Amino acid sequence: MTTEPDKIELSEHELREIAGYAADCARRALSIFEENLPDDTRPRDAIDAADMFAGGGRRTAALRQSGWAAYRAAQEAASPAAVDAARAASHAAGAAYLHPKASAHQVKHILGAAAHAARAEELAAGEDQRVAAETLEWARHHAPASVTAVLSRLPAAPPGGGRVGEFIRDLDAALRA
Template identity: 75%
Template sequence: MPTEPDQIELNEHELREITGYAAACASRVLALFERSLPADPRPRDAVEAARAFAAGGRRTGALRQSAWAAYKAAGEAAVPAAADAARAASHAAAAAFLHPKASAHQVKHILGAAAHAARAEELAAGDDRDAGARTLDWAGRHAPAAVPAVLGRLPAAPSGGGRVGEIIRALDSALRG
């Protein structure tokens, strides 16, 4: 198991697969945001930018800005499920900027979109954890090979982070299984 200051191997193919996975996870809950704020395109723009990178596009400042814009949209959402849906979109675009550093924090970059999507589903269903479990099951079944491969080079997900942190740790454990 690597220690915190170590670097890990991370190739462009893996980075694109992880980003595409994050975009797929976030896209599952975009409607939760769009029902709440239909005129705000920032989360959808972030997911589309992540998909473009995953399909071979360049990792640009505009991609990074789309992640920040979706994050800002989350802060402006009055509905908690919509806020987590926007955070999922933000994590999708930010996944393209995963660092080749053996830090537990990087696990959040890989699994953040899936975890926030699951939390958005829970909140939309009246804080029903079964709804989140279904989303996590989907995320586990649809993770490309790069996700568990890169997770295996990193320390386990960090403690803390409230409910989203719990979801990240559960998914991390399942994918390393």
């Protein structure tokens, strides 16, 4: 039986590009959250923190905390679309903490922001699947080379996760093709 390696190569440059990509994906759905909770800046703060890291900033406790704060904002949002928009922002900040582990779970860290943004936009459009497909297509076309390179070192996205998990698997397969 062949076993997968425990670790993958992951450069700082790749990590920064992945975080920037995740921030760009999450930003697409940010207005959905802000329309529902205009005074809550936690998702925007998480996206901004991911952008700062992508631009050369340090991985700090504040960056990690901004991701958790966006996650808490998702738990407090009343609209399902706003929930997924905040989760996209949380994933953007969390992308800076991708582990160099050869685990399918890491695929969620790379593509989670895009998948949650697609779900937020789909929900905001009354479950219009074409909207999600357009968002995922945008995410595929805007993925930097680092995203594809790191995905190629990981096992395919894992099963489960409902509609967001389906989006992660679809985007993963499209980026690997």
